[in-house]
Amino acid sequence: MSLLSARNLSRSYDRAPLLGRGRPHRVLDGVSLDIAPGETVALLGRSGCGKTTLARMLVGLDRPDAGEVLFEGQSLARLPKARWQDLRRTVQMVFQDPVGAVDPRATVGDVLAEPLRNLCGLSPAEIRLRIAELLSAVELGPEAVGRYPHQMSGGQLQRVCIARALAPQPRLVILDEAVSNLDVHLQIRMLELFAELRRARGVSYLFVTHDLRLVERFCSRVLVMDTGRIAEDAPAALALRSPAGRALQEAVLPAWPLAGRLPPVGDLCDPSALADRRQIAR
Template identity: 50%
Template sequence: MSTILSARSVSKVYSTFSLVGKSAPKTVLSDVSLDIAAGESIALLGRSGSGKSTLGRLLLGFERPDGGTVSFDGSDLRGLSGEAYRHYRRSVQVVFQDSLGAVNPRHTVGRIIAEPLRHLTTLNPDECDRKVRSLLMQVGLAPDDARKLPTQMSGGQLQRVCIARSIGPSPRLLVLDEAVSNLDLVLQMQMIALLKELQSTLKMAVLFITHDLRLVRLFCSRVIVLAEGRIQEDEPVVRGLQLGSAEGRLLQGAILPARPVHRALEPAWPPPTASERIVATTQAWPLGDGFGSARASRVVDVRSGGIVRLPRLP
């Protein structure tokens, strides 16, 4: 497989400024090297502050490395200009974590999706409109959604809009920077299924920047573990993946089990006495004086696996 994007001995240092002067430089990335080949799905895995988003910004050309090189099709990004730079921008697209912050809230969904088509392709206005409708359907939205504003869309719908915008120019590489982290579990699974389908259909490579190893197992064929600005591990994702680095094992140990183990709960309260009656959960109970007070209430079993606090009945 041909290499689309590569980094060689990349480093990045930040300095902050305040009223008291310049702070000590902080090294965010140090001697990072990687290759992204056509059709690959790679996870860049790490905790907050590991440098993974900074590396993503360097690969996208949003920032320049302080050391080393980032190359697209063998050419240093710093030397790209004119049509070569347009080709790079068309070939490498991104979906960010904050979908609302990534769009102009005053523009319609159709205009948002059409923007890269107008700047990076040769489509005329009518062709752009048809392409926008096609892209909306491709990500599971209705063509009529093109007339809506971002504030009229749910979080999951708006992230689909951002995905539609990013795949419009037919990229060879899609960078997903925590693109599903703000979604609930059900929407995450739906989005992963959509991305897998799009990758298979469009034959594009994907760099999936995340801190969640569960999603890595579902979507990626290779995982790169990053910690303190350095690559700790680069492994293929296989069934029963066991990461070998200390950072990888830490991230692996932080995963909640997909199917929690069910254990019988020991009763913490004595069963209700003969003088107490259990009220059916469907029966309305008027709130009166003393309801919920320590003197006038206690917790009683209502059915297997459930408890409820009820007032004592006369």
């Protein structure tokens, strides 16, 4: 059984023109997908194709106009309150904008403690220990605990958001451009961390991106989105065939530096071997 599934999701938003009445803009149009336990899937597409809207629906932060999201075979629309706690603990998301994803009045320690307290029920001593482990995992020192978001760089804050997503030991992490603002060294380290969690605990990932270099290094399967639809579902190691996929492959991208430091994609990812974010933390 799939860990998380989407069935024929559609979503439109009203436009607000300067004059007159605008037509609804369809962002998703009959999208279906499945993510199996231990699988690493890329959701690839140009900016504005609906990737982030789909990701928000998968974690219950937005509702479709039609279709449904299934968590372990059960529709989110009919999910009992007790099961929502399971969903929050099992499925975590790292948002594209780290600044907007955290409370500016909270310290890093507070940000990381929230899911540990609300989703895991740890004691204060256990929370302090787990926070130290999480900061070390994302290569931040213990001094970061007392810092506020404005005292950190964008890359540091993104690593805090990654640590927060990993805090309740989820089984699926949705990464929405989660490493795009990190330097090359940290991108490699975070991918190695994600791969180790997949190997050790069978963690699944939905890697939302437009960067084919990361897809080739990290993912075993790729979904190509175009104008609100899934245009292609293919193994990441193969050449994409859809027009949208070929357009992305043919885009001019710089070579991936330090490529030799990462193992091949098969070794990494073979599936066989502010208010929104706080809502997930609760």
